[in-house]
Amino acid sequence: HVQLVESGGGSVQAGGSLELSCTASMRNGGGLNSMGWFRQAPGKERAVVAHIYTTDGVTFYAEPIKDRFTISLGHSKDTVYLQMNDLKPEDTALYFCAALVKWLDWRRLIHPSAFDLWGQGTQVTVS
Numbered sequence: 001h002v003q004l005v006e007s008g009g010g011s012v013q014a015g016g017s018l019e020l021s022c023t024a025s026m027r028n029g030g031g032l033n034s035m036g037w038f039r040q041a042p043g044k045e046r047a048v049v050a051h052i053y054t055t056d057g058v059t060f061y062a063e064p065i066k067d068r069f070t071i072s073l074g075h076s077k078d079t080v081y082l083q084m085n086d087l088k089p090e091d092t093a094l095y096f097c098a099a100l101v102k103w104l105d106w107r108r109l110i111h112p113s114a115f116d117l118w119g120q121g122t123q124v125t126v127s
Contacts (some may be wrong), residue, residue, distance in 0.1 A: 001027045006122040007022075008020040012087055015087065020084070022037075023079045034099070035073070035099045036080075037050050038112055039092040050110045052071060069082060069084050087126045096121045098115035
């Protein structure tokens with residue numbers, strides 16, 4: 001049984017920075033193949049922010065956050081970080097960590113339905 005625990009959300013002014021983290025309760029030796037971040041604003045669908053393959057570190061970024069956000073793995077590969085810089089009001093959302101044991105092509109990983117492990121969500125508010 002794997003649990004994802006997120007932390008690091010909060011309120012910040014436009015132009016500020018926040019870092020989110022998400023730790024899985026299993027080691028990579030147990031087999032998480034990819035981890036990602038999604039966000040959901042009120043009245044909108046959950047959308048991909050970024051994802052990373054734990055095996056080789058290859059990343060994907062959604063266009064709205066490209067060049068402002070960075071996804072990375074911790075040394076043990078059971079923690080994923082999302083460094084968010086130059087935050088904008090439109091970044092306000094509930095941010096979810098997601099993880100997947102099996103390998104899927106990156107184009108499938110942009111869909112929330114591809115992931116079967118989810119964190120509880122952490123709120124990011126930019127004013």
